Amino acid sequence: MSARDLFTFRNRHFSLGVGLTAAILVVTAIAGFIVLPFAQPWVQFANVWDAICSAAGVPQRAPSVDLTPDKRLSAVVLTSRTLPRPNQEAIGRGATLAQRCAICHGPTGISRADSPNLAGQYSAVIYKELHDFRSGARTNAVMTPFAVNLTDQEIADLSNYYAYLPRLPAYHPTPQLPKPNIVIYGAPMRGIAPCGSCHGSLDNKTGSPWLEGQSETYLKAQLQAFATSERRNDISQQMRNIARAMTPQEIDEAAAYYASQPPDVVKAVD
Amino acid sequence: MLANRKLILAHFWLAFAVFGVALTLGAWQMFIRSPIGTWLSNPELYYRSLTAHGTVMGYVFPTLVAMGFGYAISESALEQRLVGVRWAWAGFWLIVAGSVMAVIPVALGRASVLYTFYPPLIGSPFYYIGVVLVVVGSWIWVALMSINLRVWRKAHPGAPVPLAMFANVAGSYLWAWTAVGAALELLLQIIPVAVGLKATIDAGLARVFFSWTLHAIVYFWLMPTYIAYYTIVPRAIGGRVYSDTMARISFILFLVVAMPIGMHHTFADPQVGAGFKFIHSAFTALVALPTLLTVFTICASVEIAARLRGGRGMFGWIGALPWDNPMMLALAFSFVMLGFGGAGGLINMSYQLDTSIHNTQWITGHFHLIFGGAIVIMYFAIAYDLWPHLTGRELIDVRMIRIQLWLWFAGMIVTTFPWHWVGILGMPRRMAYFDFADSAIAPQALSVTFSAIGGFILLISGLLFLLILARGMRSPATEAGPYRFSLAVHQPVTVPLALNTHALWVTLMIALTVTNYGYPILTLALSQGTSVPAVYVGAQ
Numbered sequence: 051m052s053a054r055d056l057f058t059f060r061n062r063h064f065s066l067g068v069g070l071t072a073a074i075l076v077v078t079a080i081a082g083f084i085v086l087p088f089a090q091p092w093v094q095f096a097n098v099w100d101a102i103c104s105a106a107g108v109p110q111r112a113p114s115v116d117l118t119p120d121k122r123l124s125a126v127v128l129t130s131r132t133l134p135r136p137n138q139e140a141i142g143r144g145a146t147l148a149q150r151c152a153i154c155h156g157p158t159g160i161s162r163a164d165s166p167n168l169a170g171q172y173s174a175v176i177y178k179e180l181h182d183f184r185s186g187a188r189t190n191a192v193m194t195p196f197a198v199n200l201t202d203q204e205i206a207d208l209s210n211y212y213a214y215l216p217r218l219p220a221y222h223p224t225p226q227l228p229k230p231n232i233v234i235y236g237a238p239m240r241g242i243a244p245c246g247s248c249h250g251s252l253d254n255k256t257g258s259p260w261l262e263g264q265s266e267t268y269l270k271a272q273l274q275a276f277a278t279s280e281r282r283n284d285i286s287q288q289m290r291n292i293a294r295a296m297t298p299q300e301i302d303e304a305a306a307y308y309a310s311q312p313p314d315v316v317k318a319v320d
Numbered sequence: 321m322l323a324n325r326k327l328i329l330a331h332f333w334l335a336f337a338v339f340g341v342a343l344t345l346g347a348w349q350m351f352i353r354s355p356i357g358t359w360l361s362n363p364e365l366y367y368r369s370l371t372a373h374g375t376v377m378g379y380v381f382p383t384l385v386a387m388g389f390g391y392a393i394s395e396s397a398l399e400q401r402l403v404g405v406r407w408a409w410a411g412f413w414l415i416v417a418g419s420v421m422a423v424i425p426v427a428l429g430r431a432s433v434l435y436t437f438y439p440p441l442i443g444s445p446f447y448y449i450g451v452v453l454v455v456v457g458s459w460i461w462v463a464l465m466s467i468n469l470r471v472w473r474k475a476h477p478g479a480p481v482p483l484a485m486f487a488n489v490a491g492s493y494l495w496a497w498t499a500v501g502a503a504l505e506l507l508l509q510i511i512p513v514a515v516g517l518k519a520t521i522d523a524g525l526a527r528v529f530f531s532w533t534l535h536a537i538v539y540f541w542l543m544p545t546y547i548a549y550y551t552i553v554p555r556a557i558g559g560r561v562y563s564d565t566m567a568r569i570s571f572i573l574f575l576v577v578a579m580p581i582g583m584h585h586t587f588a589d590p591q592v593g594a595g596f597k598f599i600h601s602a603f604t605a606l607v608a609l610p611t612l613l614t615v616f617t618i619c620a621s622v623e624i625a626a627r628l629r630g631g632r633g634m635f636g637w638i639g640a641l642p643w644d645n646p647m648m649l650a651l652a653f654s655f656v657m658l659g660f661g662g663a664g665g666l667i668n669m670s671y672q673l674d675t676s677i678h679n680t681q682w683i684t685g686h687f688h689l690i691f692g693g694a695i696v697i698m699y700f701a702i703a704y705d706l707w708p709h710l711t712g713r714e715l716i717d718v719r720m721i722r723i724q725l726w727l728w729f730a731g732m733i734v735t736t737f738p739w740h741w742v743g744i745l746g747m748p749r750r751m752a753y754f755d756f757a758d759s760a761i762a763p764q765a766l767s768v769t770f771s772a773i774g775g776f777i778l779l780i781s782g783l784l785f786l787l788i789l790a791r792g793m794r795s796p797a798t799e800a801g802p803y804r805f806s807l808a809v810h811q812p813v814t815v816p817l818a819l820n821t822h823a824l825w826v827t828l829m830i831a832l833t834v835t836n837y838g839y840p841i842l843t844l845a846l847s848q849g850t851s852v853p854a855v856y857v858g859a860q
Binding site: 053055056057061063064067068071074075078079081082083086087102104105106107108109127128129130131234235237238239247252253255256 | 594
C-alpha cells in the first residue's frame with residue numbers, strides 16, 4: 051500500500067475519481083464560460099475569447115462611458131493615518147490660524163452667528179469640510195474665500211486645534227427636548243437611518259460631526275441644502291438621500307432636538 | 321476503551337457551556353427585534369450580541385464538539401490510546417485562550433463586525449487574533465487525528481480503517497483546508513489593518529477568501545452528525561449499517577465537492593465573474609449527492625432494525641421502530657429538518673432563484689434549520705450516547721431526554737419556518753430594528769412574533785439539555801462497557817486502497833480549489849485600486 055499504487059491510472063478508482071471530477075469540471079466550464087455567455091442575446095461578444103474573459107471576470111472598462119462628474123465632488127479620503135496624533139506645536143499653530151475664524155465661529159469655538167460651534171468637534175470632520183471648501187465641493191460665500199488659500203498642513207493644524215478645545219455649552223440652549231422618532235428610529239420604510247446612528251445619541255461614525263448644541267437655523271439650513279442638492283459634498287449622497295426623504299416637520303424636529311442638547315452629552319458616545 | 325475521558329469531557333463541557341451562553345443571546349436577539357420586544361434604541365448592542373452569537377456558534381462550539389468526538393472516536397474505534405495527549409490539551413487551552421481573547425473586545429463593543437468579519441469594517445485586533453488561536457488549536461486536533469490513524473495503520477497494515485475513524489479524519493482534513501481561506505483573509509488582509517500597518521483593504525478579495533471557508537465549514541459542522549448517522553444510530557436502535565462502502569463514498573464525496581463551491585455566497589458580488597459563479601453553483605448541486613446517498617443508506621439501515629424487530633410490509637415496518645429511543649427520535653427530527661433545509665439550500669444555490677431571497681431572513685432561516693436543527697440535534701444525541709462512557713454514570717431520565725429533543729425540533733420549526741416566509745416577503749437580514757407599526761411590514765409582525773416564541777422554546781430546550789448532562793454527572797455509577805460503533809451488514813474485510821486512504825481525495829479537493837478559486841483570487845490580488853479605506857468599529 052503506497053502512493054504509487056494509488057496515484058496510477060492502473061488503479062481504476064483513481065481513473066474513475068480523477069476522470070469524473072475532470073469531466074464535470076470541463077463540462078461546467080464549457081457551460082459557464084462559453085455556452086451561457088452566448089445564451090444572453092442582450093450581450094454581444096466579439097469572439098469566444100471575449101466571452102470567456104467576460105465570464106471569468108477579467109476587469110474591463112467600456113470605452114464609451116464618461117465618468118467625469120459635472121460638478122466637483124468631495125475627494126477627501128480618511129484613513130487611520132490621515133490625521134496623526136496632534137502635538138502641542140500643531141495645536142499652537144492651529145490656534146494662531148484660528149484667529150481669523152473667530153469672527154464667525156467665536157474666539158472659543160462657540161458661535162454667536164448661527165455658524166457651527168467648532169470647539170471639540172471631531173478633527174476628521176473639520177479636516178473634511180475645509181478640504182471640501184478648498185476644492186469647491188462645498189461652497190459658501192463667506193467660508194470659501196477663507197478656505198481656498200489654506201495649505202494641507204494648515205488644514206490639519208486647524209482640525210487638531212478645534213478638536214482640542216473643550217466642548218462648552220452653546221449660547222442658545224433651549225430646554226432639552228425629548229428625542230424625536232427621526233433621531234432615534236429614523237424612518238425605516240423610507241430608507242432613513244436614525245440621525246443618532248451616525249451623529250451621536252446612539253452611535254458615531256467616522257467623518258460624521260456631533261450636532262449637540264449646534265444652531266437650529268444652521269442645522270435646518272444644511273438639511274434643506276442637502277434636500278435640494280444645493281450642498282453635495284456628502285459621500286455617495288448619504289445625506290442628500292436622507293434629507294430628500296425627510297418631511298419638513300422631521301427636519302424641524304431633528305434641528306430643534308440637536309440644538310437643545312448640551313454638547314457635554316457627546317462625551318458619552320466618544 | 322476511553323482512556324482520556326477528562327480530555328473529551330473538557331471539550332464537550334466547554335462546547336456546551338458556550339453554546340448555552342450563545343443560545344441565550346440568540347433568543348434575546350429574536351425577542352428584541354420582534355414586535356413583542358421594546359426597541360433598545362441602541363443598535364450597537366444588538367450587533368455586539370450578534371457577533372458573540374455567531375462567533376461562538378460558528379467557530380467555537382462545533383469545533384469543540386468535532387474535536388471531543390474525534391478524540392473519542394480515535395480511542396474507541398481504533399482501540400488504541402490517544403497519541404499526543406499533551407498536544408491535545410495544548411489545542412484545548414489554545415481554544416480557551418482564543419475564545420476569551422475574542423470575546424472581551426466583542427463584549428466591550430470594539431469588534432461588532434459579526435462572525436463573518438465584513439471588511440472594510442475593522443474591529444479590535446484581539447478579536448481576530450482570538451479567532452486565529454481557536455483555528456490553530458483545532459489544527460492541532462487535525463494533526464493528531466492524522467497521526468493517530470498513521471500509528472494504527474502501522475500496527476494493522478492493510479486492514480480496513482474503521483468507518484468512524486475514516487470519516488473523522490476526512491472531516492478533519494476538510495476543516496484543515498477550508499479554514500485556510502479565512503486564515504489567509506485574517507492574516508494577510510484584516511489583521512494588518514486592525515493593528516494599523518495598513519489603512520485600506522480589498523473587501524472584494526476578502527469576501528472571496530471568506531467564501532472559501534464559509535461553505536465548506538458547514539460540512540465540517542455536519543461531519544459529527546453524519547458520523548453519528550452511520551456509526552451510532554444503527555447500533556443504538558438495534559440495526560446494522562446497510563453499506564459500509566456507501567458510507568465511505570459519501571464521506572470522500574464531501575471531501576472533494578464541499579470545498580470548491582463557496583462562491584454561491586457571492587452571487588450578488590460584482591468582483592467575481594459569472595462563469596465562476598456558474599461552476600460553483602454546479603458543484604454545489606453535486607454536494608446534494610452524498611446527502612442523498614446518506615439518506616438512502618440510513619433509511620435502509622433503519623429498515624433493517626425495524627424488520628429485525630418484526631416490522632412487516634412496504635411501510636408497516638416504520639411503526640416497528642423503537643420510537644421511544646432518543647437516538648431514533650433525534651435521527652427522525654434531524655432528517656426532517658435536513659429535508660426542509662436541503663430543499664431551501666437548492667434554492668440558494670440556484671443563480672436566478674437566489675436573487676429573490678439573497679440577504680433576506682430566508683437565509684438566516686435556512687442555516688439555522690440546517691445547522692441549529694439537523695446538525696445540532698445530533699450533537700445532543702452524540703452527547704447523550706457518549707455521556708455514560710465518559711462519566712461512568714447512567715443518564716437515567718430518558719423521558720426528559722425525549723422532551724428535550726421534541727422541544728428542540730418544535731422550537732426550530734417554529735423559529736425557522738416563519739423566518740423563511742418573511743424572507744420571501746423581502747424582510748432583510750442583519751437588521752437591528754423593524755418598525756412593525758408601518759403598514760408595509762405590519763403583515764409580517766405575526767410571523768416574526770412566532771419566530772421569537774420559537775427562539776424561547778429553543779432556549780428552554782437548550783437549558784434542559786445542559787441540565788440533563790449536569791444531572792448525569794451525579795447519578796449512580798455504572799459500568800457502561802467499551803464504546804462501540806455500528807456494524808455493517810457486510811463488515812468490510814478488504815477495502816480498496818482508494819476507499820481506505822484519503823490522499824487521492826485530498827488531492828482532488830486541493831486541485832478543485834485551485835481551478836475554482838485560483839483565477840478569481842489571483843486577479844483580485846493583482847488588480848490595483850480595488851482597496852477601500854477601513855472603517856474602524858467605534859473609532860472617531
